[in-house]
Amino acid sequence: MTDQAAYWRNLKQQAVAGSFRMEEGLGEALRAACEQYVTALQDLKFGTKEVAHLSGWGGLETALILKAKYEAKAITGSGDDPNDSADKRLATHIEIAELMRDTFAAAIGKLQSVDGQNAGDLTATGQAI
Template sequence: MTDPLDQQIREWQTAEQQAADGELRMDEGIGEALRAACEAYRDRLVQLQHDALGLQTLSGYGGIPSAQILRAKFQNKAVHGDSDDSTDSAFTRLGQHIEIATLMRDTYAATIGKVGTVDQQNAAELGAKGGQL
């Protein structure tokens, strides 16, 4: 079964290419408003993903074995996924949504001819991530 988020990513990649090729255009005011909304949404998702990292070590569950099992399940669900699906975690799912929001932002920017601005923004983000490694 195909992951619906993977399908959305492919659809937005196609739309972004169409916009870059000039096949998809829109009014500049509308495109800019959509681009800005996607940027704000993306920023919020990045913050939520960062917050999810704080859930990889939980406390306050007590010492009984069932409580420890529950704590481990919640920690894994937040960051690492489970033994059946390591991608099924809040951190990973938020990452997929960030990718979609980024593609949406870039697509709307391309529809109004701001591809150079998007390229500069993406380069700055990669530079910032490189400093965090």
């Protein structure tokens, strides 16, 4: 996932600099889809808190061990990898989806400002004729 985040950070920088542009309608559709995806991921991330404290596993030692593992998988991760939890994985996906959304918004913004500048130049040229 780190590679994906780096990829989208780089693409966002290109969009802000104006070297990555796209048509307004396409960019807006992609930005809106990313916004919906971010919202869905945030809802899922919020849901991980609901499984952080499980019940109904009984009193057997093995059941309690499984319960603890599932609870850890939801929020805290494992001892080997504290980032190996649903909560942290979803946070990573949210970060990437937000980078994508912002990249598309920047690409549209640059396109709109360039189009606005070109329209202004054409108007000035037309008035000079």
